[in-house]
Amino acid sequence: MGNRELLENTKNLLSNYRQPPLVMVRGEGSRIWDADGREYLDYSGGIAVLSVGHCHPTLAAAIAKQAATLMHTSNLFYTDKALLLAHEITTRTGFSRVYFANSGTEANEALIKLGRRWHYEHGDKGRFELVSTHQSFHGRTMGAVTLTGQPKYHAGMGPMMGGVVHVAYDDLAAMDAVITDKTAAVILEPIQAEGGILVPSDGYLEGVRKLCDARGALLFFDEVQTGYGRTGRFLGREWSGVMPDACSLAKGIGGGFPLGAIALTEKLADGLPVGSHGSTFGGNPLACAAGLAVLEIFDAEKLVENARTLGDYLGAQLSEMASDTTLPAAVEMRGRGLLRGVRVAPEYDAMQVLAAMRNEGVLASTAGADVVRLAPALNTTKSDVDRVLAVLRAALAGATKKP
Ligand SMILES: Cc1ncc(COP(=O)(O)O)c(C=O)c1O
Known part of the structure; x- marks a missing residue:
């Protein structure tokens, strides 16, 4: 079943969340796929949960073994x-x-x-x-x-x-x-x-x-x-x-x-x-x-070390974005390690930035009303970080002021 068919069942769920109209069906490492087969780079990280990425084989095997034991x-x-x-x-x-x-x-x-x-x-x-x-x-x-x-x-x-x-x-x-x-x-x-x-x-x-x-x-x-x-x-x-x-x-x-x-x-x-x-x-x-x-x-x-090294890199790049005068929507880098964010200027809408990123195949979340949060798997890679940075930059560049 694809996204559209599955989404018909949202009427059976309590509507206490505000999900986008996608249905996730599979994950691997920093990637996740929806029911239409579209791939996303998941920097929402399940709200900072995916320490070892989606479906790490060692984790999946340990759960399967214990379930049978x-x-x-x-x-x-x-x-x-x-x-x-x-x-x-x-x-x-x-x-x-x-x-x-x-x-x-x-x-x-x-x-x-x-x-x-x-x-x-x-x-x-x-x-x-x-x-x-x-x-x-x-x-x-x-x-x-x-x-x-x-x-x-x-x-x-x-x-x-x-x-x-x-x-x-x-x-x-x-x-x-x-x-x-x-x-x-x-x-x-x-x-x-x-x-x-x-x-x-x-x-x-x-x-x-x-x-x-x-x-x-x-x-x-x-x-x-x-x-x-x-x-x-x-x-x-x-x-x-x-x-x-x-x-x-x-x-x-x-x-x-x-x-x-x-x-x-x-x-x-x-x-x-x-x-x-x-x-x-x-x-x-x-x-x-x-x-x-x-x-x-x-x-x-060595995931703690990876979080520190890649986090330093991500933080430095986000700081640069926040101080770039050609990107008025980005005003401040926040965070440490792989818990990072960019604060969006009050005239702009963080949710619009997230939606633009999602359209380009990158998932993130907000923290507070105005911070775009990146909290990826701790085993994400520099090439993933670079892709997310490029997509975030384009989303911030294309952001329009709130009416
Ligand atoms: C700092 C902090 N404490 C507690 C919680 C609640 O955790 P849970 O949703 O697993 O109950 C969260 C969830 O975002 C959190 O960020």
Whole structure:
């Protein structure tokens, strides 16, 4: 069946997304094909999920093998794959414990509960407040969406969870004003991704760490988008050297297979005692086999290094585009590694730029209202990057001002 026939079934889906009229049926590496057989270079990367590209043979084989071996036990039992993956993650991140979930939002729910419960377990029952930032994105479940500092995601969903305070991102004075003896934890993205790929100023994350330490609050990083090599280091936190008390992970961790996790320091190891939190599917052996295969591919193909090297190149080229006076639609390069974007001038429409790129066979996404985001597979190549740059440049050059 082709695009047109398949699209007739969109009437059976809830219309809570805004997809273009295409139906994807196959992927390989950085490429994806629609039901009419048209090929696209996929720099949307499944919203920064495709750490190892579409359908990497090592990942696909590991999933197939595990599906035929042991798919699910629930958390009534340990499994080999969950134990091995927890060990791999702790070895690579410097954290000492892992809890598995199925998605980024669920990982953040675990952080919320850990932040509150750890203080409770340690006799400080009045510490329940969570500090988050404006423009942040932490997910769609009620706790995570409450943390999310974007009112559009709260509209009509209230009342939100209590005990959450939002402050400006990259503003230490604002943070200083809200961390009190009621603060259980501060939660931050090391780079605000969905908010528009905002990299904070040098010293900001260090400053927040100091404020948390001085006032007895925990510090959590949401590494759902910045983790797993996306910014050219295994975790986004490594650019600052700041070690949070815990972080959330998802997206790239399963290379496209649904998986999330939190990783925490030994200090918090008793924060969620037996029975306090759990998930039927979280850490199932199928997802963890995918997670192990992803890390095997990271090592074999040196993907963190590739993200850094190619990311530097992509960033430099995007900066040039943004400063090119013949391209008035492009005003600023954003990001780090292979989490990059170009901010589009207010008179222009980022969605129009995306549509023009798609017409030329390149897929990208937006971050915030005005940033064209490129978040490709970490094993993309320089020739792919060059093609995307050429298509993006032409799309920006052809962009028309909003009426
Ligand atoms: C930083 C961050 N946290 C959490 C989430 C939510 O992850 P999920 O959609 O897997 O629930 C996202 C998704 O874009 C994200 O970018």
